[in-house]
Amino acid sequence: MTIQEAGIPIIDFDGFGDGTGERAKQISEDFYAACRDIGFAYLVNTGVPQDEVDAMFSWSKKFFELPYEVKMTAPHPPRGDQHRGYSGVGVEQVSQMVFDEARLHELRGKGADFKESFDMGSDHSPRCQNVWIEEHYLPGFRAGCEHFMSIGRALQMKVLHALALGMPHVPTDFFDRYHTDGDNQLRLLHYPSAPWSVFESGEKGRIGAHTDFSTCTFLFQDDVGGLEVESPSHPGIFIPAPPIKGAVVFNIGDFLMRWSNDELHSTLHRVRAPPRRPEDEEMTRERFSIPYFCSANADMTIDALPGTFGPENPKKYAPITAGEYVNMRLNATYVGSGINGSA
């Protein structure tokens, strides 16, 4: 394990194999320690070919270059929990555990996240249906996204297996059993170029500080930067998580925090303007990123694992099904979703 400058470890999966050898054990222990201490890790040599990642970025770019009217032929439904399709700039305001409608309204009034996105998931998701643009607008786009989702799914199963090997109190097949539906979400994000002054004045951010809702996230980012992670030792202080070529950023989501009764951190993170380069003029660079969110089956109950709680250390969270929890948080994210979850 090497420690990256911001304190986020780099975990090298080279030699993980089928997860049974000594090297796999070492990787799993290092990986678990990163999840416990920071909640974030850079993963390298995971087996995801770089040209597949490059191809997905290229589809994303082509999609966002389409005229707005075309993108809007696949609109995100008004309900926040139907998290599919295209959301234009200003539609979403990521919030952290704010469920009161008046307070959400006030937050959104301060300027929604300056980004546009396209979300898709498994065609078999029990929670929501995909919303695609018609094929002729961008031939091959849908197949490219579906192909990348299958790459993400294989990555998820390998990495969750490593986590189960390194994590106390977890049977090695635990995550396999909770994730049979592959109810995951691939998200294409585009943060448009904007004048520096917009960010400096605090008028807008790229994405507000939040934790991710479900089990874990794999994030592919381009070379622009701007992702920041809250320091575990200094709450309120955010440290940059700059792009590393060939690495995928992994982070713990709220389910893992709940399963582990807070032993694992679902760490706050946000996206700000990228670091300013000498050659930059009055505009920031645009940025593309591709998170792949992994969720447990919607009907599974997320509850603290035996061994993580006791008389001295009671359960911190009430049990809740995966579906209920994700819907509650998504409905707080969407402008005008008109649905108010309860905390």
Ligand SMILES: O=C(O)CCC(=O)C(=O)O
């Ligand atoms: O774009 C990024 O780097 C982060 C995106 C993110 O945190 C999210 O979509 O949950």
Ligand SMILES: [Fe+2]
């Ligand atoms: Fe996130």
